[in-house]
Amino acid sequence: MVQIPKQPVPPTPAQRPVPTSADVARLAGVSRATVSYVLNNTSAVRISEPTRRRVHEAAKELGYVPHAAARSLRAGHSRMVLMPTPSVPVGPLYSQFLNELQWALGRLDYTVVQYGSVGLHGDEAARAWAELRPVAVLVPGSDLGPQGVAVLKRSGARAVVTLGPERVEGAHALLMDHDKVGHSAGVHLLARGRRRIGVVVPEEPGLEIFSKSRLDGVHRSLAGTDATATALSLAYEEGAAARLAARWRSLGLDAVFAYNDEYAMLLMRALQEEGVGIPDETAVIGADDLMLGRLLRPRLSTVHIELPSGRDLAELVDRVVREPGGAPESHEVLGARVVHRDST
Amino acid sequence: MVQIPKQPVPPTPAQRPVPTSADVARLAGVSRATVSYVLNNTSAVRISEPTRRRVHEAAKELGYVPHAAARSLRAGHSRMVLMPTPSVPVGPLYSQFLNELQWALGRLDYTVVQYGSVGLHGDEAARAWAELRPVAVLVPGSDLGPQGVAVLKRSGARAVVTLGPERVEGAHALLMDHDKVGHSAGVHLLARGRRRIGVVVPEEPGLEIFSKSRLDGVHRSLAGTDATATALSLAYEEGAAARLAARWRSLGLDAVFAYNDEYAMLLMRALQEEGVGIPDETAVIGADDLMLGRLLRPRLSTVHIELPSGRDLAELVDRVVREPGGAPESHEVLGARVVHRDST
The missing domain is CATH 3.40.50.2300 (Response regulator)
Structure with a gap:
């Protein structure tokens, strides 16, 4: 095992404060609302090109980046799709499925976050996920129970989808029955x-x-x-x-x-x-x-x-987020066929 | 490819509102501050056992879970350690290292979040990561540049650590030189x-x-x-x-x-x-x-x-988060030795 030395670090001056949208508004000479409209690309509000440019330049100069959490607090929900990381090493097939899924959700303007659930199980894990207030949760495996689903829904998750061998009460199921x-x-x-x-x-x-x-x-x-x-x-x-x-x-x-x-x-x-x-x-x-x-x-x-197409799954998630409250859907998504070679 | 059918979902009544800490405070008959002290396990404030119990029971009854983003907005920083997901499939060795690292960071009370950076590169990726306001970012690979490091630091990341073949200006480096x-x-x-x-x-x-x-x-x-x-x-x-x-x-x-x-x-x-x-x-x-x-x-x-021990890396991250602003550290962490068998 290669060692990382454990040296103490001398205390140093505090970092500069993190720039906020108020700083951008001040520098650009516009309101905070305008900053928000411009940087979130809201099409409902007409803002002139020079104003837009001023806001972008001020944001760039200050190194300002929007705060996803603050935005989701204002909006009442996030665009975060949370996927607990599977606890077993996944093969290349599953990696490819995850990549495709993340890409497709990104195209639909969701942010996909994988959460390492090492050491957490069942409802305890669900509570940890709920703290991040995801709008959708995709759970591989079979560890989540009906209690966990309820916790997630109560904390604002509109779509809870399990990927595993069995249905879980209250959640949509992509049945992958091996x-x-x-x-x-x-x-x-x-x-x-x-x-x-x-x-x-x-x-x-x-x-x-x-x-x-x-x-x-x-x-x-x-x-x-x-x-x-x-x-x-x-x-x-x-x-x-x-x-x-x-x-x-x-x-x-x-x-x-x-x-x-x-x-x-x-x-x-x-x-x-x-x-x-x-x-x-x-x-x-x-x-x-x-x-x-x-x-x-x-x-x-x-x-x-x-495995199912990541694009289809992304569309399912988006549909359920836009129209939550429908009866849980259940789809068989695993296909299996023998490739006959010389060993049988 | 197995198809997920694309059916429309009939509109249904809205979900119940998400319970807040104010609801918990009301039900338990205590202040919001007390709810926060109890649920965040603050040891600095003495709260009686019966009050503690009342708060926990009210939270349980309402299905309340703390809101990580709201908490980090109040605290001015999060406990989130963000790790962009490597864009290439990782082998079992690297999976094990990641698991150990997540476990060790969890023990130090950090939340490890993996972020799928599919389709994002360089500074664009850094801006997306910065939106989540992580307190630390661990970046595998070599795609992040000095600009990206600066964006992350300006948005509040105290520790930016790269895991790759080369040092990046402004970031701590765990050099994995193949x-x-x-x-x-x-x-x-x-x-x-x-x-x-x-x-x-x-x-x-x-x-x-x-x-x-x-x-x-x-x-x-x-x-x-x-x-x-x-x-x-x-x-x-x-x-x-x-x-x-x-x-x-x-x-x-x-x-x-x-x-x-x-x-x-x-x-x-x-x-x-x-x-x-x-x-x-x-x-x-x-x-x-x-x-x-x-x-x-x-x-x-x-x-x-x-590979380095995940526990050592977790300690490095924690040290830099507690004492940010020190000069970037650089550690060689990759070891290599030949296992001689019959093919050479």
């Missing part, structure tokens, strides 16, 4: 003639909301058949994979859905080192359709996951 | 007897701030020797890697520093399919020390990167 991912994998393995299917369940905390649904989906795909699913707990480390591979043949499995492509890569390597033939002896399928799966030998079959 | 990463790789390849070294430079936008420094570091490591470095532009896709591998032998290289482990995996697979022997014909080294490097055959040599 059951479908497991179901697709199970249907594919059945169609390839497999009957004894292992399902990797990561031991790493935070992944349960995905892994449980994926396992449920495999079970659902096998209902009414003679095939069975066996949950296999696995930590993301070489030693754990080697131990699982060492007892592989005693498990009598002919296929494994490895949770995602990274766990699939880990397990596939361990199985190959035990001499387990892939796909003949054991078929392996991952999920997420990462580049690395294409680089493995045999090439890894996977479940490709589709 | 030159060291390339330098370590170059020194290692020289010591393994290699003399004609390829250096992968990703074509993907946003990675230049890392890739340029890493290339510079390789050049620096070779200074005064008879070895040469050749920059190899590469997109992160199979076709591009195959094309590079097809002309590999005409390049006459005996080693390659592949930017990071993911590009190394991509290129190594393509070289292997061209029959290029690794490490005999070409040594390959990556960077970042990801799990996947250990799973490749031959096992991938890599440069392990050490």
Whole structure:
């Protein structure tokens, strides 16, 4: 670990005061209201071009920037869309979705703020978010309860939207049910003639909301058949994979859905080192359709996951903000399809 | 792409007004100041336990949450630490650093807010950040200039800290110079007897701030020797890697520093399919020390990167916030060491 030295800093003179819109008004020789109209680009009020220019020049000279909080206090609501940061590392697919969403909300004149909710859970987190008075809150995961939704709404949030496996009372829901991912994998393995299917369940905390649904989906795909699913707990480390591979043949499995492509890569390597033939002896399928799966030998079959378009979600948020109070909407937004390569 | 239907929402009655601290004061039968002392946990003022309880109960009954913006307007500054979201997807190492930093700042009673700066650059971004009146700003990357730093300071930011390869005038700098990463790789390849070294430079936008420094570091490591470095532009896709591998032998290289482990995996697979022997014909080294490097055959040599401790950085931020105005500090915080495996 690289150290940052802990040196004391000698006290120094105070900073200059922060310039306010009153300072800009004084320098430009106009009213504060005019400053506000010009800098907030209000189209309802006609202001001459020379006045506009004077205000902008005065703001520039003073280094004045509008105060978002003061503006939202005056307006009675903010344009802030708050997204708690997911507590688990997100993959490239989800990063791209977030980027697109932020871009689309920015185009609709919202400010997207991600809030690190490290160490806060459920209603406690909702109270912390509420303090920022967002006009909309988009909550990934499944940690928010009906109480938390109520706290957010009471503090002025017009749109509370969850992105997760289940509906939460009072909130709009973009249902991302990973059951479908497991179901697709199970249907594919059945169609390839497999009957004894292992399902990797990561031991790493935070992944349960995905892994449980994926396992449920495999079970659902096998209902009414003679095939069975066996949950296999696995930590993301070489030693754990080697131990699982060492007892592989005693498990009598002919296929494994490895949770995602990274766990699939880990397990596939361990199985190959035990001499387990892939796909003949054991078929392996991952999920997420990462580049690395294409680089493995045999090439890894996977479940490709589709997230909703960030632009569509931004439009939903904007619609609900403009017309709050409608009944909570619920949309299924996760798509899943198998990409068949050589490992199954 | 999964579609979210675009249905109109019928207008509905307005929401109940948001409860204020005045409502809490009225219900509890105390002054607004008392409400503020109790809910902000001010230790300077003695308030009896029954009064404290009455205030908490009234707040709970009304669903009142303090308004962070109003509080910061009264206090003249906020406890908000703003971190613009990096515009490139971050790896697990950086995610962990951010989590630790957020946790440590939370313990010091700061609120960490990540701001999606998609589409905003340089001073324009700094103005958008300044509108939120953060007390501290931590800027990853190298997009902020001296003008932007000045805007942030004028709007009340006491600590502006950059995390990147270079110092920015007026800001504190945690120097993360990736030159060291390339330098370590170059020194290692020289010591393994290699003399004609390829250096992968990703074509993907946003990675230049890392890739340029890493290339510079390789050049620096070779200074005064008879070895040469050749920059190899590469997109992160199979076709591009195959094309590079097809002309590999005409390049006459005996080693390659592949930017990071993911590009190394991509290129190594393509070289292997061209029959290029690794490490005999070409040594390959990556960077970042990801799990996947250990799973490749031959096992991938890599440069392990050490980031500063989030706790140390949180302490630096807190120190500068409490004592602003000191001369900008500058700390080298990136560590790099080679992990030698089988591919070099």
